[in-house]
Amino acid sequence: MLTIGKLGSSAGVKVPTIRYYEQIGLLPEPDRSAGNQRLYPRAALDRLAFIRHARELGFPLDAIRDLLSLSDKPDQSCAAADIIAKAQLAATRARITRLRALEAELERMIDQCACGTISDCRVIEVLGDHAHCAHDHHEGEAA
Amino acid sequence: MLTIGKLGSSAGVKVPTIRYYEQIGLLPEPDRSAGNQRLYPRAALDRLAFIRHARELGFPLDAIRDLLSLSDKPDQSCAAADIIAKAQLAATRARITRLRALEAELERMIDQCACGTISDCRVIEVLGDHAHCAHDHHEGEAA
């Protein structure tokens, strides 16, 4: 059995994050020691590693919840898992496309900055006037 | 003079967002009508458009706050604005790099999924075992 600290360091997840996952129902409530400390079986490590890995791949917790419930039913079709993964891929690609447009515009803006005074600054000017943009970049990916 | 609704639709910013910007000190408190409604001068439109545009380019509000205070001092050097923009460019590029690695891994994962049952599902399997990854993708950009 693992304490929460061991579990966290083994899985590469911080202790408060584990408690948070428990709180939102992503991890089951573990048994407790005589002194009320959480004690995890080995299997919890797999589940937590799964979550961590999926998070690193950008899956939102809701999607991970779905994937976990799928992985608990090994005999069902994995079509649902495929759909979730594909949605995540599409979202990732959309984000990349958008970020590349932003990158191009930032580059343009910075290249044009002669670094004189604010009043001639292209950075400030471009930001102030959307008409300077080469691309459209409406609706917000943002940060 | 513009009402908050006119201002919002002209700048492409939602009304509650404008109030939020005021609350956090990004927009000055405007005068009010006899009936306590906000009335904005034309200049507020420029300022709000500036904010919106910078947000679209992924600048965090703190950076925008700095840029706005710079743009209020037209005689100073624009080196500071340049630094902020360059930091934003670097952050954008880092995010792109990371997302491309994620994209590649998601593609690989999905390609390998034969869409049988969950127990043979590569999506689930890859998520469960970090050792399957082609790349490292530690520390979290995530979604």
Place this chain on the structure above:
DNA sequence: TGTAATGTCTCTAGCAACTAGAGGTTCAAG
């Protein structure tokens, strides 16, 4: 056996950047 240093517990509050809703007032049109 004592004690000191971790580790753990619960709880609350905070971060970005908004968004949504309740419950009420004011304004513009017909």
Place this chain on the structure above:
DNA sequence: CTTGAACCTCTAGTTGCTAGAGACATTACA
């Protein structure tokens, strides 16, 4: 003059955690 849209303030929710307070548990070492 009434209806309906737009406005007001306030609180709370979103996502995915992180930080801190104050108290208890466990472990290591002397």
